[in-house]
Each structure stands twice: as C-alpha cells, then as structure tokens.
Amino acid sequence: MKIGIVLRPALIVLLLALVLRPAWFAPVFAPLAPANGPVIYERASLLSLSLSHLGLVAAATAAATLVAVTLAILVTRPSGAAFRPLSRTIANMGQTFPPVAVLALAVPVLGFGSGPTLVALFLYGLLPIFENAITALSTLPPATMEAARGIGLNRWQKLMRVELPLALPVILTGIRLSVVIALGTATIGSTVAARTLGEVIIAGLLTNNTAYVLQGGLIVGLFAVLIYDALVQLEAHLARRVGG
C-alpha cells in the first residue's frame, strides 16, 4: 500500500509526460531509433490517439457491460434458466475467436476504420463480464433474498434495490478484466485503420523503429496499469459498502 502512495502519482506523471510532452523523451529513445531516423512519433498527436484509443475501449466495454449484465439478469431469473447453457456457449465463442480474425471478418462488412475494432473489443469483452455477473447474481446471500421477497419487494424492486447493488463489486471485477483486455487488444485495431495507440507501434514495426514501438507500448501499458488500479480501488470501496 505504501509503495502505491509513491508509485501511483509517479506513474501518472510519467504517463502524462509521455502523452503531452513526447519531445522530452527524445534523448531516452534516441539510441533505439534507426540512425538519422525520427525518434518521436509525430504523424499524429499522441493525445488525440490516446483519447481515441480510450474512447474505443470505453464504448466497447460499455456496450459489452450493458449486453452481458442484461443477459446475466435474464438467465438468472427462473424463467430464463433454460437459456443459461446456450448463452454461456455464445459468450465463450466470443472469447475463443481471435481478435485478429474478428477484425479480418468484420472489415468486408464494416469497412476500414473503428467499426471492426469496436466489434472485436465488444465480443472480447462480453465473457468476463457475463461470467462474473452470473456468479454474482446466483451467489447472493439466501437469507437476504428470502427477506427481500418476504417484506414485499416486487421482482423489479428486488433486482434494482437488492440484487444489483450487492452484485456490483463482482460485476465490476469482470468489467475490469474486460477493460484491460480491450486496452491491449485495441492496438491491433490500427491494422485496419482504427485510430488507436497501436498506430505508433505498427509504424515502429514497419520502419524498424524500436523507439516508436517502445513509446506506443509504454503508453498503452501505463494506461492499463493505472486504470486497473483505479478499478481495484473502486471495487474495494464498493465491497466495503455492501459489508463484504
């Protein structure tokens, strides 16, 4: 915990500097760049790439959360229990399908750009959220559920006032996993012209410029670590509130 107090602000500062003032790092990356080649990626602003990258991840995760949680709620109702194995299979398929394959298959339909990446991130994000939501909703304390019915909550009130709030920390764990997977996977989106930080990495790979690769990789990595950490904190806070 103590290390976190020092490390967290340090990493945030490093990330901001890398995104906003990339020129500062020219001396650091220079030995890795090809002779007389560019050291710092300047074809697009790293800030706009970062924002677009995060935007894609946020949109895909939000959509995956909405679909996965809704589906989990439906299949944990007595009337939807029959669809549980089927929905699990579908979510698992989303996870098994390699993101590159999703991109390749989506391009002919959706064209180049952000569309195919969104689809891939969405499909990839479904499973962790869905599985966690099912677990959370089907392992709620039985006495509390019995009391919720017993005091006269109707089904909707029981879901909104008791089940979802109590399930939230575990659902959030699933969202966290999805976000981290999506942050990494989104870089591949740049192969089909999505504007993400992957652009920097791919430019580096194409021109044998390790400085670019490192620059893009570091920024994505730092985003992932810091967002993961923030969500862990949020979960711990929520878990305390539900008495866990």
Added chain:
Amino acid sequence: MIEIDRITKTYDGVHAVDSVTMTVETGTITIIVGTSGSGKTTLLRMINRLEEPSSGEVRINGESTLATKPHLLRRRIGYAIQGHGLFPHHSVARNIGAVPELLNWPKDKISARVDELLTLFSMDPVAFRDRYPAELSGGQQQRVGVARALASRPDLLLMDEPFGALDPIIRSRAQDDLRRIQQRLGSTIMLVTHDMDEAIRLGDRVAVMDGGKLVQYATPAEIISQPATGFVADMVGDVERPLRLLSLIPVSEVVEDGAAEGGALPAGASLRDALAACLWTGRTAVPVAHDDAVVGRVTLDAIRARAELHA
C-alpha cells in the same frame, strides 16, 4: 383473526402440508412446532404466499389472502427469519424503514418510527441508526430484523426460527424481549420453531405439526398434560413433563399465608423456580415477595399437589 382453512401443499404428489385448519386470535402468540420436514415452515410461508397453497385458503380478518397480489399482501404481514436477512448495503435505519418506504410513508414519519422501534428494542437510535448490519452483533442484527418486520404495524407477524442462530443466553433474552414487545404492541405473531422449550415459553397456543398434519393445537399446559399423540408426548419429553408444566404456573397461584426462611422469590416466578429454590437450599417452603414486601409462602407440598393436578 387469522383463519387457516384446509390448507394443503403438495410437491410431486407428496403432501408437505396436509389439510391444516386452525384459527389464530388477534393479539396472541401462536407457535408452530415440529421436526424438520414436518411442514411447519411451508405452512408459515403459505400465509404470506411465499409458497402458493395447492388448495385451501387463509383469511386475515375475514379477507382471503388470495384477493391481494402477493407482494402487496407481504407488505401487510411482517416477516422475520433465521439469520435475520438484513440488507447488508443499507443502514440500520433504512433496513427497519424498508416496508414503510414501500408503503410511501412520509420521510419524517419513517424516521420517527425507526427511532421508536430501536428504543423499544433497547438500542440507542443515535448510536445505531446509521450503522451497517455488518457492524452489529448477532443479537443486535436479530433485533433489527424483528424491528424491520414490525415497522409498518402489520396485521400479523410471521417468524421462521427467528432465534435459531443465536447462542442460548442471547436467545433467551430475545424471547423475553419478544414477549414484552408483543404485550406492549398487542401484535399477532405466528412463530415456527423446532424447539419445544421455546414453544412452551412463548406460546399462548402451540400447534404441533407431524408429517404435514396438524396433530395438536392447544395451550402449552394442555400440550404438556394431555399430549394428543405419542409424537407430541415425545416432543414434550416424558421426563421433563412435570417440570415443564410447573414452569407455566406462577407461584402466585398457590401462594398461602405464613412465613418461611431464606431468600424470597418474586410473585412472577414460576413453580419450577420455587421447586428449584426448595431443592437447592434444603427448604420445605420459600417466601414470596411482591415489590419487596413478603406476601406469603409456597410450600413443597403445595407444589407437589399442583403438579398432580395435571393442569
């Protein structure tokens, strides 16, 4: 008045509850006692329709429970269960105020009611109102659970093994509290337990269930002195029958004029307490005091004579 009319619950052709008929008077405590699998919990859960009866009906003050939507019916019937079932993410005040909130009581009326109930259960409202269930002891959680069930002044309070998770000392305090609060509020309570001691101690009437059937429905004294079947006799326990019976009779019933040696018993004590006092201190009579003034004595002979009457 609660009328249970030939109520039956069948699971896969097996009668969990088999045509039970009984009437519960307003303002009394009725204990449903039986072994596990006797159908006692199913019977209770059919009253607030957590289980739908296969046939028969329940009428509360003449109105069939089938006439109301189940969740609306349940808001009129208090429900307290083993392991309290409090909402862990809500404060004590929100837990207790849950049903009034559903019934759209104004906020200030709810908070006044919450404070009133906390005080009734000997919990300081200022100290406990904003705590979360995880911050309470087992006994306090249980009291909050019962307070929640009473919050909207329900017509009827159903309790399913409410004290089952408490240790013996806390349990006996919780039972005393329930008795005191029931007398104060005049509530109608139906409570399920497997513990015959609890049944005899708390019940105005005791209903004994066996194999889905109601085998005896009578006052505790009758259950002890005239068990209807061998099963009821087993539940009461042959060896303990005389002592259980004595525990139901207050010393005031056999007190006589005269003096006796030693420490006095309060007039509210039972003959079982008096017998214990006699045996333990080797006396043949103990003085009985009312508000610190000795009003007479109870003799060992009087206790024996009363026990032989079989109520």
